[in-house]
Amino acid sequence: MAHTDDAHAPTHEEHTGHGAHHVNSRALLLRTFGGLVGLTILTVGLAFAERAGVLPLGGLSVPVALAIAGVKATLVALYFMGLKYDSRTNALAFVGAIVFLAIFLSFTFLDTLFRDTFEPMSAVPVDVIRAESAALAARDSLFDDATNPASLVTPTDTLLFPNAQTDPTGAAAPAPVAAPDAAAPVAPEAVPAATDAGEVGG
Amino acid sequence: MATLAAPRPASAPADTTRYPAGHEPVHNYLKEPKGIWSWLTTVDHKRIGIMYLISVATFFSLGGILALLVRLELFSVGPTIMGAEAYNRVFTMHGVVMVFAFIIPSVMATLGNFLLPLMIGAKDVAFPKLNLLSLYIYWGGMCFAIASIYTGGVDTGWTFYTPYSSSTSTAVLAMGLGVFTAGFSSILTGLNFIVTIHKMRAPGMTWNRLPLFLWSVYATSIVQILATPVIGITMLLLALERILHIGIFDPALGGDPVLFQHFFWFYSHPAVYIMILPAFGIISELMGTFSRQRVYGYRAVALSSVAIALLGFMVWGHHMFTSGQSPVSSVVFSMITFLIGIPSGIKVFNWVWTMYKGSVWLKTPMLYALSFLFLFTIGGVTGVMVGALAVDIHLHDTYFVVAHFHYVMMGGTVIAMLGGLYYWWPKMTGRLYNERLGQISAILVFFGFNMTFLIQFVMGSQGMPRRYYDYPDMPWLEPLHRISTIGSWILAAGLLCTLINGLWSLKRGKLAPGNPWGGATLEWTHATSPPDPHNFARTPLVTHGPYDYEVLFGAGGDGHSSGAPVPNVEVGGPQEAEKSIDDGTRQPT
């Protein structure tokens, strides 16, 4: 009836005796620090090597750098913060934080990386679409004469508006009177009817 | 040496305004130390809980008045009592005040603060000064909020969606600062409670003997710790957006407004569980005590709280099905949303089944608990409807959603909190409330609430968008709006009854016995009403579970068996009683 054995259960089940008072030895502290410095030098070295073109890691550079950072963080947590000798509750709290951060990150990526599932263009900001079409138009206009309104209806526009006709008001746009190469970037602004994208912002 | 409670007078004493001779409580946390200053500087969790209670009650009335204004404006088509800009500010203020100033601290900071140490047999929370600090931080945040209201209020809706919130000319900055600050108060409370539950439990208070209220408080604290920092950084970024135009959320500068919604809802959806989980706990206590029966499936109920808390972090995207987020994430979020419905269902079934072969006592708190079961069930199933992808496309941002979350927030949290207040009122104040008035208020609230919000499901699915000042395009909705508005008046009347009841009981209420309901948790069995400033004369030794009503004997639980402030139950037989009973009349040695 009287659970006297339970009496001190809470304090016992939750910390490893006097482990909470573990004292780090000098050697351990110094070794940890050495490891940290070494890893720092390594990651910086890799970065410089890649910039100099000596060691092109390509797609690997990001994961490698993050992996090194992860190891460093683990070292700090385990030894400097003494998590290795600490109670399980504290370790759980720390790990839990990272897990939930991962949840935040991954679920947000589920959105930001897959916005084009149904509609290819809803993944791309309007200004980027405009810039692309303007660039294509600019490339064409280097070769043919820019006053040709055909170059004002860009591939992207036709993708957006399958039935779009070449816009007569385009001829009235201020852009073409300027140097040919400049016609392109301004075109979307100059022809409001060509695409509403020109009006975004403000 | 402790003795059993002194023999009680056979009949309740004639004069119920004075304690019978030999039964005056030695200490009363309300009375000593005296003086307003002693209250403002106290670190007693009970007093802090009371001060929180007064604060949130104030903000609840403020938010309620705003709600009445909103309903009144919608009473008929066209401008009724205010202009569009005023209306936008009013409903925004209603949302912000109710969510950040009232519901989030509501149960946790009031009942949680008051009961947590009492229920685990501790003298106080782990960090009493931090507790007081969190109260002051909360007050600070509210000062910002009030300043914002004073300077014209905010018109963004409580969700602060960019780019509207970063471009509007209203006082978003002050309000954001208020939310930011209040967040820290919430964090400190959660932190304090987790540590208290882990480290401060009395001998014998094992995890399996933890009252279910504390299980949900524990789950809630986890959510507060993990989610609240994110609203902090979100509000910070919003402020920088307004001051420096950093453009992270501003499409005109290359940012992405949908990202803001992710940030906002990563906090605000778990926040929904910060609001509702403690209510679950209260209901568990009420169902147990007023059925005088073990809460059915203790483990299932306890663990479902934790499950809800953790799963609650993976469903925020269901607020964004039509926001232009990727279909892939919509599908995943919808999936997990359905999973989280299951633990909530389990709870409801267990609560209902707790009454099976029990002894159901229809006192005011139980009336509230039962209306909670009904209202929360409706809130839950409509949650399933808006969680279904295709259906949400039609229902999103309509009155259907408004009705749904009012059924969960108001029909859930507020109703449960009222029940909890009635239940623990004798313990908090040492006085009994007026039963008749209490029952009237419970019935008024129940009917008023359903009249207000049930009809809004219909409006919503018929296409009435939320946050509308006027509905010129749908004049045929007018009669439904009128029913809803009239319902809101009945609801207000019911709440007013509760307020009057409380004030009445403080003045004229009968003195409460130590254990008027025959509860089996420590605050009833081991503490006086009202409790000693140090809670217990000595640390109790816990020898029974929170719902082991069978080990309680004596004339407990008729509400007025004795005028004595003494817990009039004995625990687990004489020897145990010898060890653990504190009759509250013992002088300190």
Add this chain to the structure above:
Amino acid sequence: MYERTRFWEEGASFLLPPQGSTTAHEIDAVFWFITIASTILTILVTIAMVYFIVKYRRKSHADRPVLVHESKWLEVSWIVIPTLLVLVVFFWGFRAYVSTSIPPDDAYEISVKGQKWLWTFEYPNGFVSSGEVVVPVGQPIRFTMTSQDVLHSFFVPEFRIKNDVIPNRYSTVWFEAPREGIYQVVCTEYCGKDHSHMGAHIRVVSRSEFNDYLRNPPGANLPPAEIGAQVWETSGCRACHSIDGSTSTGPSWQGDWGAARPGSTQGTVNDEYIHQSILEPGAYITPGFQNVMPSFQGVLTDAQVNGVAAYIRVLNGAATAADTTMAEEAPETGAVPGAGPADPSQPAGLETGN
């Protein structure tokens, strides 16, 4: 010809508006399934509650009920059954979502622009209309939407379609209306003062009617002043600019013409001033007002802007003959509001579209 005027509309149910699109029934099916299932569940819970309350009501304060031991079967059953139920609902809702979200390839493209507090629709041939869009019956229509300023949301209850309209991003909705009628568009993402007035109409008409409409849009062959009046009605001017001299968000047009504007480029309200105020409102802010007006660059055509100027002149009794009579001259301003492309030589929408 359908237009909703009553709650009990023919085709409407107690909970849902009539089905105006070919996809509506799929969504309604899920809706009704969940509704009925939830209702049954709620009723069962309520019955159990009432039964227990009545049967196990406390008789005396001495009641000490026998202890009930948990039955694993009961526990498991009310974990498993709801799980299966919600999984069914999820997959059903998921399927309906996918099948109603993806527009068919032959959809007719109309570009939609949301701005405070007005919907503007641009047809493939460049004709721009605001406040109302006319679409052919029995033809999949795809709206490519973007916003000028803040978030809006495009919602048509009868079509069961809704999607947010986001600045600097394209979002889409599509529908196919099987019967002619007028359907209400509402904005469901809070967007400020006149959020609740940010409506529009979708007028579903026969194909031939649609083509006539595109060839010869309304407001053609009107004197400028009347065009201006139309713009004031439909393009959202009236939200802020009164015509009776009463001041609201913006200056009233009554008594506006010729009024002094110290500090502005023009000095007084003249034709040039009005043009600037409409196309780049931020250029000069009349004292006592805030810089809240969105630009109508690309929303209003030259003809319409001229029309507004003419309308303001008429309001202030400063009308010239040209304002109130049909303008024959000046093809470059375009006799037809909605700009050049609508001239008959220009093939309109459908024939070329599909």
Add this chain to the structure above:
Amino acid sequence: MAHPNPEDSHGDAAHGAHGDGHDDLYLVGHDGQLHPAYLQHHFVSAQQQFEASKLGMWLFLVTEILLFGGMFVAYSIYRAWYPSLFEDASLQLNTTLGALNTLVLLLSSLTVAWAIRGAQTDNRRVLFWNLIATVALAGTFMVVKYFEYEHKFHLGIFPGQSFEYAPGTTRVNGELVEGTRAVALLPAEEGAEHGAEGRDGGHEPTVGAVGQLQPAVPVESHDGRTEAIVLPPDDPGANLSPAEHVTGEGGTLGAEPHEAGEEHNEREGPIFSDPRAGVFFSIYYVMTGIHGLHVIIGMIAISILAYRSRKGVYSSVYYTPVENVGLYWHVVDIIWIFLFPLMYLI
């Protein structure tokens, strides 16, 4: 609890106060039992108090991690969207200084750990001097950071809207950043009303800007962004910092003119004509800014510890504050361990 002050330990928490044996300072509670002075009366034992405050500290660190976590999420999202922008931008940061700061922080972590060891071994000199060293190192970190920021501002690298783009950059909102001659062509007040509605500002200056443009061969980068649609003019005169030319750009207006020479080398790179560069630097400033704030808070806390350790408050039986502040400091270090590669290296 009528007694907020932990130093007087009234109340009857005595039983079990025999937590860790050798306590040096005792007070007598009115129940006749002895408690160590540092034991707050609502705790049963020193052990319980130590564990409670340590768990509390860990939970606080959890909130810190999630606070920064939000920013890390924002960073990752934008990096995934615009990888080449982030690579270009990270080239603008001074890797050497960053690495230096990393080493400084790592060393300070060591000193703090060493200080705790000093407390545990009752060696108060080690405790005190290590705390002092930590504060000094933290100070060094902030000084280096100051120089980094100062240099960025000098180059017109500001967060968000204030970022000074190269002439001829089309901004996200369609606004075109003018070059010298473009401005020359502008009427005076045209400039004044600029930032308000860039959309329309776009037209006029374009014509001017056009005059000084070389044939623009658009370079399409792999992530779909288009760079250098319009290249900056080639004659050095026009290559001055846009600070003089870009009008109406909020606070950056007053930026003092820089001599062309150094600008010419330093303000190079595609980043200055990338319409989203401002967002990257917003993230950079916010993350490093919040981190710097934490460093300052840490400095204050550690100074207080040093002061109190001088007064001999801490010993092997009571060093909870040292331990907790140490934990905090290590987390500040860990966050920088991730900030450094993300911002400076990749």
